[in-house]
Every structure is written in C-alpha cells, then in structure tokens.
Amino acid sequence: MSTYFYIAFDNKGRKISGSIEGDDINKVKKSLKEKGIYIINISETNPSNISFFPQRIKEEELAVAIRELATLLNSGIPLDECLTGLISQMKEGKLKQIFKKIQNDIREGKSFSSTLSNYPNYFSEMIVSMVKAGEESGTLDLILIRISEFLEKKIAFKDKIKSILTYPILMLIVAFSGIIFIFSFVIPRITKIFEKISITLPLSTHILIWISNFFKNFGIWCILGVIFFFLLFKKFSRTKKGIRFFDSIKLKIPYLRDIFIKSEIASFTRTLSTLLKGGVEILESLDISHKVVSNPNLRIEIQKIKESLSKGGSLSTSFHNSKTFPYIVTQLVSAGEKSGNLSEMFEKIADIYEGEVTQKSTRAIVFIEPLMILFMGGIVFFIALSILLPILQISQSIK
Numbered sequence: 001m002s003t004y005f006y007i008a009f010d011n012k013g014r015k016i017s018g019s020i021e022g023d024d025i026n027k028v029k030k031s032l033k034e035k036g037i038y039i040i041n042i043s044e045t046n047p048s049n050i051s052f053f054p055q056r057i058k059e060e061e062l063a064v065a066i067r068e069l070a071t072l073l074n075s076g077i078p079l080d081e082c083l084t085g086l087i088s089q090m091k092e093g094k095l096k097q098i099f100k101k102i103q104n105d106i107r108e109g110k111s112f113s114s115t116l117s118n119y120p121n122y123f124s125e126m127i128v129s130m131v132k133a134g135e136e137s138g139t140l141d142l143i144l145i146r147i148s149e150f151l152e153k154k155i156a157f158k159d160k161i162k163s164i165l166t167y168p169i170l171m172l173i174v175a176f177s178g179i180i181f182i183f184s185f186v187i188p189r190i191t192k193i194f195e196k197i198s199i200t201l202p203l204s205t206h207i208l209i210w211i212s213n214f215f216k217n218f219g220i221w222c223i224l225g226v227i228f229f230f231l232l233f234k235k236f237s238r239t240k241k242g243i244r245f246f247d248s249i250k251l252k253i254p255y256l257r258d259i260f261i262k263s264e265i266a267s268f269t270r271t272l273s274t275l276l277k278g279g280v281e282i283l284e285s286l287d288i289s290h291k292v293v294s295n296p297n298l299r300i301e302i303q304k305i306k307e308s309l310s311k312g313g314s315l316s317t318s319f320h321n322s323k324t325f326p327y328i329v330t331q332l333v334s335a336g337e338k339s340g341n342l343s344e345m346f347e348k349i350a351d352i353y354e355g356e357v358t359q360k361s362t363r364a365i366v367f368i369e370p371l372m373i374l375f376m377g378g379i380v381f382f383i384a385l386s387i388l389l390p391i392l393q394i395s396q397s398i399k
Contacts, residue, residue: 006042161358205390262356264294276346301322
C-alpha cells in the first residue's frame with residue numbers, strides 16, 4: 001500500500017490538499033471522487049517536499065537496507081514480506097519511496113532484478129546483474145550479502161581517502177579566510193598611518209597597500225567568483241569532455257598518476273570480484289566492471305582483454321598483453337585462473353591497491369603540509385616586512 005498526496009477542490013469549491021493510502025492511483029481517485037473531492041494533482045511525492053535540490057540517497061543507507069533485506073531473506077521469509085519488514089523500519093525519504101514502488105511492482109508479477117533496473121541512478125548495473133544471477137540460482141540472500149559487503153568496502157575506502165584529505169583542505173580554507181580578513185580589515189587601518197606621513201614607501205609596502213585595497217573593494221566579488229568557478233568546475237568535471245580533460249591532466253603528474261591508476265584498478269578488480277562471486281559469467285562481468293573505470297586508456301585495455309577472451313584466449317594472457325596493468329596483476333590473475341579462485345584473486349588485487357593508494361595519498365599529504373606552512377610563513381613574512389620597513393624609516397627620520 002502506498003501513500004498518495006493530492007491537491008483538489010472539495011464540494012464547496014475550496015482548494016484543499018492532503019494524503020491518502022491506497023493500492024492503486026485509479027482506485028484512490030475514484031474513492032476521493034465518491035467523497036466529493038475533485039483532484040487537481042495527485043502523486044506519490046509530497047509537493048511540500050519538492051525542493052530545488054533533488055533528494056539524494058547515501059550509499060551508506062543503501063548498503064544498510066540491502067544487508068537488512070538479505071538478513072530477512074536468510075530467515076526464510078518470502079521477498080514481499082521481507083520488503084514489508086524493511087520498509088516499516090526505514091525512515092521517511094527517497095529510498096523508502098523507491099522500495100515501496102519496488103514492492104508494488106513485485107506484487108504485479110515483475111522480478112526483483114527487472115524492478116531494480118527501473119532505478120539505474122540508485123541500483124547500478126552490477127547490482128542488477130548480481131540480483132538476476134541470485135534469482136536464477138536461488139541464492140538471492142547470499143548475493144545481497146555480497147552486494148552489501150562490496151558497498152561497505154567501497155564506502156570504507158572512500159572514507160579513508162576523505163579523512164586523509166580533510167586536514168589539508170581545512171588548513172587551506174582557514175589560511176585563506178585569515179588572509180582575506182587581514183588584507184580586508186587589518187592592513188587598511190595600519191597603512192592609513194603611512195599615507196599621512198610624507199615618506200617614500202618601499203615597493204613591498206606599495207604592493208601590500210594595492211592588495212589590501214583590492215580585497216577591500218572587490219573581496220566579496222572574489223569570493224562569489226571562486227564559488228561560481230567551483231560549481232562550474234564541478235559540473236564540467238562530470239561531463240564526458242571534463243572527465244577526459246582531467247584524466248589527461250592526472251596522467252601527466254608523475255606521483256599522482258600512480259595513485260589515480262591504482263585507484264581505478266582497485267575499483268575495477270573489486271567490482272569484477274563481486275560479480276564473479278555472484279555467479280555472473282566472466283565476459284558479462286568484464287563488460288559491467290569496465291564501466292566503473294573513468295580513465296579512457298584503462299577502459300580501452302579492458303575492452304581488449306574482453307575481446308581477446310571472447311576469441312578463446314586465456315584471461316592471464318590477455319592481462320599480460322596489456323600495457324596498463326602492472327605485472328603483479330598478471331601474476332595473481334594467472335594464479336587465480338590455475339587454482340579456479342579468480343574472484344578471490346581479484347579481491348586480493350583490490351585489497352593490495354587500495355592499501356597502496358591509502359599509503360601514497362598519506363605520503364603526498366605529509367609532503368604537502370610543510371609546503372603549505374612555508375607558503376603561509378612566506379605571506380606572514382611579506383606582511384611583516386612591508387609594515388616594519390616604513391616604521392624603521394619613520395624612526396630614523398625622527399632621529
């Protein structure tokens with residue numbers, strides 16, 4: 001049963017709004033009409049909850065929901081009852097609305113995987129393919145557990161990288177906020193003294209006064225400009241042209257290039273391992289896994305591996321012929337192919353490279369931190385020198 005929100009006229013011609021529960025929108029309309037309520041608009045989305053920014057679903061929420069559903073299924077409860085139990089525990093929001101729609105579709109006779117495929121923004125192709133394999137093999141509960149584990153590991157890896165980057169980003173924000181405040185409010189008061197005294201100011205003091213006046217007059221526009229360009233940059237970085245452009249830049253930075261490539265390999269092998277564990281065949285797994293990779297060169301290499309495999313070549317040979325995948329990947333894939341534990345080997349590769357990415361990111365930040373301190377020290381030295389030199393000139397002229 002779903003909740004429908006409506007805007008309508010009552011039998012006295014007054015505009016009203018409200019909500020009503022029902023199994024079908026047409027039945028709800030008929031029920032309201034019988035009560036003398038004439039519908040203007042009706043939907044499953046509450047009009048008061050519609051905002052300029054669409055409501056997003058956090059990966060953490062999705063991982064928890066899938067794990068709960070897997071636990072209920074593992075108890076031998078039918079899928080429809082499991083969804084009822086899951087929905088009753090969930091807080092109001094976009095994800096709850098989606099699971100309600102999924103339950104309605106299942107009650108109409110649709111399969112769970114085909115219903116999930118109607119929401120590609122929330123359930124990836126990997127999830128849909130694994131659920132389909134789980135339905136066919138009768139191991140849907142195990143598949144859902146593997147999906148939730150994959151999402152949890154992916155979230156944990158992202159959180160590690162975010163925690164590494166948080167401190168330097170916070171330092172930059174605080175530092176630049178302090179600089180803007182000093183140049184906009186503190187420096188103008190000090191430099192007013194120099195304007196009243198007829199002495200030749202040093203070049204550094206002239207530069208300081210010019211920067212101070214610029215921030216005082218155009219500081220707010222600078223801040224708005226930075227915000228505007230940040231939003232523009234964010235939007236462009238999500239387009240195909242933007243992804244290609246930034247990937248080409250990433251690959252030209254020596255130390256960071258290694259981090260980006262290994263991060264992509266970790267994401268690819270983690271997805272591939274999860275799909276293979278879920279019973280998805282190797283060619284389809286490669287086809288889905290290559291979509292999580294953003295680097296064009298790496299995507300081309302994966303496509304070549306898939307083509308080689310489809311022509312009868314071995315997976316280890318296909319990886320060996322690749323110019324992008326490191327030798328350790330080839331070794332572990334070969335060992336997995338011989339032992340029949342490919343999924344475990346791909347997971348091992350993902351663990352190795354996620355660890356390397358974390359270590360290298362930490363080292364990069366450790367190197368950047370003293371550079372940031374030196375940069376800030378240089379600015380403080382410049383401000384102090386620009387203020388002290390005129391003061392020394394004044395003291396000498398008094399003598």
